[in-house]
Amino acid sequence: MDWNILIKGFHQFLLLEQGLSKNTLASYQSDLECFAEFCTEREPPLGLRDLETIHIEEFLAHLYDRKLKASSQARHLSSLKAFFRYTMLEEIINQDPADKIQGPKLERKLPEVLSVDEVNLLMDSIDLSLPNGARNRALLETMYSCGLRVSELCDLQISNLHLEIELIKVRGKGNKERWVPISQLAIKHLNNYINYSRRTGKIVDEDIVFLNIRGKRLSRQSIFLILKKYADNAGIKKNISPHTLRHSFATHLLKGGADLKAIQDMLGHESITTTEIYAHIDQDFLRKTILKYHPRNYS
Incomplete structure (x- = not known):
């Protein structure tokens, strides 16, 4: 199934079923388009049903190589997990390839405050x-x-x-x-x-x-x-x-x-x-x- 169709369906689900804000929807969209690009540029290209845990790990390594912050890597993984839950709910796949994967450990950064x-x-x-x-x-x-x-x-x-x-x-x-x-x-x-x-x-x-x-x-x-x-x-x-x-x-x-x-x-x-x-x-x-x-x- 085409990645664009899948992402569009997920976007509609989040908008209508979850009632998420425009900013949150935009983040999901951006993260999933990045993942779809990673899958389609492989040889041979990967479809949704081709995915295994190793592919998700390789994608996270790809993000690390691009010097993305740990918080950005964690957000991408969170977006993928939400997407896989949706596709399982829709019975497009029957197993979550990211189920066993834990995100990068994040440092707890204290926010800047004014006196x-x-x-x-x-x-x-x-x-x-x-x-x-x-x-x-x-x-x-x-x-x-x-x-x-x-x-x-x-x-x-x-x-x-x-x-x-x-x-x-x-x-x-x-x-x-x-x-x-x-x-x-x-x-x-x-x-x-x-x-x-x-x-x-x-x-x-x-x-x-x-x-x-x-x-x-x-x-x-x-x-x-x-x-x-x-x-x-x-x-x-x-x-x-x-x-x-x-x-x-x-x-x-x-x-x-x-x-x-x-x-x-x-x-x-x-x-x-x-x-x-x-x-x-x-x-x-x-x-x-x-x-x-x-x-x-x-x-």
Whole structure:
């Protein structure tokens, strides 16, 4: 069976049955097209039913030779495993050739975070009197206040802002919705943007909160550039991205005494183990907390 037909069928399955986001679907598509190219360029070419465990191992070795990071190799393998589960479900194959294969061991990399002082410097570097100043302040305040993914910020809708009760409804990964509290400071800047400066510009995507000069939703790249601009203005030397504000949100909540399960819910993590990485970030704070409060720590 043709690889393109198989990948298209898998794409439809993920879209209709699993409800995955466009970004996740694009990752699966890219990974499987890479694997299909690997199979078709062999002599003789490999079809789906020709695959054995050795072929998957050779593909992983091929990725290693291309100097792909371990995390990228692991993602490719995860995509293949999902694809093989689908083809078994559809009874195209009766055995998973990747079943016995384990991915590369990944180092647990702690995310970069800003200090509270650095967040304040970042926000204060935004000149509200300049064009898009009100929008950009509202954007960064909302991202930090709610711990949003950049894709969630791009898709945030006015109809999902319930500022009178200090909550917003967010559509996250897999189109799953969650309610997230929003700070009064973020509400202040959102109201200033929505009720005044947003109305003076062109509006095409009426229900989208953050719009570009053409009246359409801001792109992920635009938000990245906005953040980098103000980080530079604030003199912040760290290599930051929109996800840095999400990491900072979680770390500051944990440091302030918030429950890990509550942080998990606000971030929209499926598993608590994903959230637990934030418990490892501020080791100095945790050490001082134990030394201060443990009953056996005395001189």
